[in-house]
Amino acid sequence: MTSSRLALTVALAMALPGLARAATDAEQPAIVVTGQGLPDSPATPAYDVVTLGADQLAASASGRLEDALGAVAGFQQFRRSDSRSSNPSAQGATLRALGGNATSRTLILLDAVPLADPFFGYIPFxxxxxxxxxxxxxxxxxxxGAFGAGAVAGTIELTSAAPPQLGLFDGSALVNDRGETELSASLAPQLGGGFAELAGRWDRGHGFWTTPEAxxxxxSVRARFDSWSASARAVAPLxxxxxxxxxxxxxxxxRTLRFAGADTSSSGQTASLRLVGKGDWGFDALAYVQAGNFTNVVISSxxxxxxxxxxxxxxxxxxxxLELRPPLGGDHVLRLGGDWRIASGEAKEVAYNASTGAVTARRIAGGRNSLFGFYLEDDWTLGPVVLTAGARADRWAISDGHFISRTxxxxVTLSSAFADRSGWETTFRGGALADLGAGVKLRAAGxxxxxxxxxxxLYRPFAVFPVTTSANADLENERLRGVSAGLDWTPVEAVTLSFTAFDDKVRRAISNVTTGVNARQRRNVDAVHSRGLELGFQAAAGQVRFDGSLALTDAEVEASGTAIGLDGKRPAQTPRVxxxxxxxxxxxxxxxxxLTLRHVGQQFEDDLETDSLPAATILGAFAEIPLRQGLSLxxxxxxxTGEQVLTRKQGTSVDLGVPRTVWAGVRVSLR
Incomplete structure (x- = not known):
C-alpha cells in the first residue's frame, strides 16, 4: 500500500472514535440512522430480484457466505468447493450459468463497496x-446503476447489520467433529443518535481429505485452513x-491444498467513507481504498x-x-451520478525445476485498469404500472501492462510492454412492473x-495440474445483451410464487480455451448464450416456513475460428439444473x-466436455435452541447424508468436497 493510502486507512481508523463521540454529543435523539444507502427505487423488482434476510443468511449449515447465497438457485462459484478447500483465485461468482472461467461475472457489493479482488476478480468470501x-x-x-461495469451476470448487494439486528453483544463459539473451530463476536452499542460496531471472526482447522483414499x-494432506477477519464501523448523524x-x-x-507445502494465502484491507442524505435532494457519496496480496505455492504431483x-x-x-436524486415529484424517481474504479497490481513468482529444485525463471506480470462511468435512470409511476429506463457511459483504460522473465x-530473457488501450462503452436497461391486482404482478426487462x-x-498464467493456462494481453471487453420476463403471485398473504424466463448472451466471452495437450489460453469466444427458467416459492404456516428456488438453464458456447471445437458445448463448470x-x-x-436440501446437476470440468462432474444432492441442518436468557445451543x-461431491476431475485425478460434518457450540446474545 502506498504511503498516502496507508495514511488514509490510519486516518479512518482514528476517525471512528471521533464519529462515535459526535453521535454521543448529538442533541437530536429523534434522529434515526440506518448505516444504509438511499431507499430502493420503485422499479427495483422489475429486474428479477431475490432478497435473503438476516435469518436466512445466518442459518446456513456451514456458516459461510457462499453457502448462504446458494439459497438462490443459479448462484455458483467457478468450482463446487467452498472457501475452506479451494484456491482463492478460483472463487469467482456468477449467476444464470454465465460462467466458464474463474473470474466473477457477478458484481458483489458490501455496503456499496465492490468486494472483488482488484487484480484477480475473485470474491474473498x-x-x-x-x-x-x-x-x-x-x-x-x-x-x-452505480458500479454497473462488471455486472454481466447480475448484482449481489450485501448490507451490514445495525444494532437493532446485532444487539449490544453477539458472540458464538463452535467446534466440529474434526476438531475445527469457529469463533465470532460483535459489539454494537448505540451512541447518541448513531452507533459503532466492532466485529471479528476466526476459523481454523486441519481440514478434511480432498484427495480420495486410493x-x-x-x-497428501488435508485441506487445512486458518482465516480471520475484523472490522470497525461507525455511523453518525450530521x-x-x-x-x-x-x-x-x-x-x-x-489454506493448504492437496499436497504438503501447497500453501496459498490471500489478505486485504479496506477503508471507506460514505455520506448519505435523505432529504429532498437525496445523495449518496462514497470513497474507498483497498489493498491486498495473494501467494500460492504449486507442488509437483x-x-x-x-x-x-x-x-x-x-x-x-x-x-x-456520487449519486443525486433531485426532487421531481411523487411520480418520478431520478437517479444520476458517476463512479470510478482503478485497479493495479503485479504478480511475482519464481519457477523451479521440480526434480532438482533449481530456479528456472523469475517472472513479474501486471498492469493497471481504470473505469470512469456516468449513469442516468428514471422510474415513472403511472398508477399500478412503474416504467423504468437508464443508461450508462463508461470510459475504460488498460495501461502499464508488462511481463518480464529473468533467469x-x-x-532478462523476455520483456514485454503491452500497448495501452482505452475506449467508451455505453449500456442501457429498461423495464416495467405492473400490479394487476389479486396478488399478481408482471415484470419485464431488457x-x-x-x-x-x-x-x-490479461497478464498472469496459472497451472492446475496437469493443465497450464496462459494469459492473453489482447483480450477484449465482454458485452451482455439480455431480456427477462416474469410474474410474482401472492394468492394469500403467506404464499408467494415467482416465475422468470430469461435469454442472456455474453458476447466476446473470455474462456479458457484448450490449445493443446494440457495447455489452455484465455481467449474471447464469440459468445456464451444462456436461456432458462427461474422459479421461487415461499410459504409460511404459523411457525413453519418453506423457501424454495429452482433454476433450469440451457447454456452453450458460440465459437468460431481457433475455438471452433467449443461451438455448441456447455461452458465449463456449468450445471443445467x-x-x-x-x-x-x-x-x-x-x-x-x-433443514436445507441442495441439488447441483452434472457439469463438465473443462471446455471440451472431456471430464464430467456428477450431479450432487446435499442435506444440511441448522438449529439454535435457547438454554437461558441470552444463551443458546x-x-x-x-x-x-455423506454424499461424495467431486469438485475437480482431470482424467483419474479428482478432488472431493466437504464430507459429513457436525458442529456444536454456544451463542451469547445481549440486547
Missing part, C-alpha cells in the same frame, strides 16, 4: 461473516436527514517438490461514486452490460430449526 449481514439482494441479469501419497458512515476492515486467509512459488501479488484498488541469475478483463486474465429448498420452524422467538450439520 472468507472475509465476510454472514451473521453480520442484515440482508443480501440478488439481481439476476439486468446490470446495475489416490493419496505420502505428500443533521436531520444526513448521516456519515465510516468502515475499516482487514482479513487474512491461509510427480516429484512433490515446489514447481512454482507465486510469492507476492500486491494489489491496490481505489474508487468512489535464476537475473538476466438490458445490456459489459466487463473489462481483469489484470489476472440447480435447486435449493429450506424448511424452517421457529416455535419461539429465539428458536430456529432448519447452536448445532449445524453439513452434508448429513
Amino acid at each position: 472468507a472475509s465476510v461473516a454472514p451473521e453480520r449481514l442484515a440482508m443480501a439482494r440478488i439481481t439476476r441479469g439486468g446490470g446495475s 489416490q493419496r501419497v505420502p505428500a 443533521g436531520s436527514d444526513t448521516e456519515l458512515q465510516a468502515r475499516v476492515a482487514a482479513f487474512n486467509d491461509e 510427480t516429484t512433490f517438490r515446489t514447481s512454482l512459488d507465486q510469492y507476492a501479488t500486491p494489489t491496490t484498488g481505489t474508487g468512489g461514486k 535464476a541469475a537475473g538476466a 438490458y445490456t452490460g459489459f466487463r473489462l478483463p481483469t489484470l489476472n486474465e 440447480a435447486a435449493s429448498g429450506t424448511l424452517s420452524w421457529k416455535p419461539a422467538e429465539d428458536w430456529t430449526l432448519a 447452536v448445532l449445524r450439520g453439513e452434508n448429513l
Whole structure:
C-alpha cells in the first residue's frame, strides 16, 4: 500500500472514535440512522430480484457466505468447493450459468463497496461473516446503476447489520467433529443518535481429505485452513436527514491444498467513507481504498517438490461514486451520478525445476485498469404500472501492462510492454412492473452490460495440474445483451410464487480455451448464450416456513475460428439444473430449526466436455435452541447424508468436497 493510502486507512481508523463521540454529543435523539444507502427505487423488482434476510443468511449449515447465497438457485462459484478447500483465485461468482472461467461475472457489493479482488476478480468470501449481514439482494441479469461495469451476470448487494439486528453483544463459539473451530463476536452499542460496531471472526482447522483414499501419497494432506477477519464501523448523524458512515476492515486467509507445502494465502484491507442524505435532494457519496496480496505455492504431483512459488501479488484498488436524486415529484424517481474504479497490481513468482529444485525463471506480470462511468435512470409511476429506463457511459483504460522473465541469475530473457488501450462503452436497461391486482404482478426487462478483463486474465498464467493456462494481453471487453420476463403471485398473504424466463448472451466471452495437450489460453469466444427458467416459492404456516428456488438453464458456447471445437458445448463448470429448498420452524422467538436440501446437476470440468462432474444432492441442518436468557445451543450439520461431491476431475485425478460434518457450540446474545 502506498504511503498516502496507508495514511488514509490510519486516518479512518482514528476517525471512528471521533464519529462515535459526535453521535454521543448529538442533541437530536429523534434522529434515526440506518448505516444504509438511499431507499430502493420503485422499479427495483422489475429486474428479477431475490432478497435473503438476516435469518436466512445466518442459518446456513456451514456458516459461510457462499453457502448462504446458494439459497438462490443459479448462484455458483467457478468450482463446487467452498472457501475452506479451494484456491482463492478460483472463487469467482456468477449467476444464470454465465460462467466458464474463474473470474466473477457477478458484481458483489458490501455496503456499496465492490468486494472483488482488484487484480484477480475473485470474491474473498472468507472475509465476510454472514451473521453480520442484515440482508443480501440478488439481481439476476439486468446490470446495475452505480458500479454497473462488471455486472454481466447480475448484482449481489450485501448490507451490514445495525444494532437493532446485532444487539449490544453477539458472540458464538463452535467446534466440529474434526476438531475445527469457529469463533465470532460483535459489539454494537448505540451512541447518541448513531452507533459503532466492532466485529471479528476466526476459523481454523486441519481440514478434511480432498484427495480420495486410493489416490493419496505420502505428500497428501488435508485441506487445512486458518482465516480471520475484523472490522470497525461507525455511523453518525450530521443533521436531520444526513448521516456519515465510516468502515475499516482487514482479513487474512491461509489454506493448504492437496499436497504438503501447497500453501496459498490471500489478505486485504479496506477503508471507506460514505455520506448519505435523505432529504429532498437525496445523495449518496462514497470513497474507498483497498489493498491486498495473494501467494500460492504449486507442488509437483510427480516429484512433490515446489514447481512454482507465486510469492507476492500486491494489489491496490481505489474508487468512489456520487449519486443525486433531485426532487421531481411523487411520480418520478431520478437517479444520476458517476463512479470510478482503478485497479493495479503485479504478480511475482519464481519457477523451479521440480526434480532438482533449481530456479528456472523469475517472472513479474501486471498492469493497471481504470473505469470512469456516468449513469442516468428514471422510474415513472403511472398508477399500478412503474416504467423504468437508464443508461450508462463508461470510459475504460488498460495501461502499464508488462511481463518480464529473468533467469535464476537475473538476466532478462523476455520483456514485454503491452500497448495501452482505452475506449467508451455505453449500456442501457429498461423495464416495467405492473400490479394487476389479486396478488399478481408482471415484470419485464431488457438490458445490456459489459466487463473489462481483469489484470489476472490479461497478464498472469496459472497451472492446475496437469493443465497450464496462459494469459492473453489482447483480450477484449465482454458485452451482455439480455431480456427477462416474469410474474410474482401472492394468492394469500403467506404464499408467494415467482416465475422468470430469461435469454442472456455474453458476447466476446473470455474462456479458457484448450490449445493443446494440457495447455489452455484465455481467449474471447464469440459468445456464451444462456436461456432458462427461474422459479421461487415461499410459504409460511404459523411457525413453519418453506423457501424454495429452482433454476433450469440451457447454456452453450458460440465459437468460431481457433475455438471452433467449443461451438455448441456447455461452458465449463456449468450445471443445467440447480435447486435449493429450506424448511424452517421457529416455535419461539429465539428458536430456529432448519433443514436445507441442495441439488447441483452434472457439469463438465473443462471446455471440451472431456471430464464430467456428477450431479450432487446435499442435506444440511441448522438449529439454535435457547438454554437461558441470552444463551443458546447452536448445532449445524453439513452434508448429513455423506454424499461424495467431486469438485475437480482431470482424467483419474479428482478432488472431493466437504464430507459429513457436525458442529456444536454456544451463542451469547445481549440486547
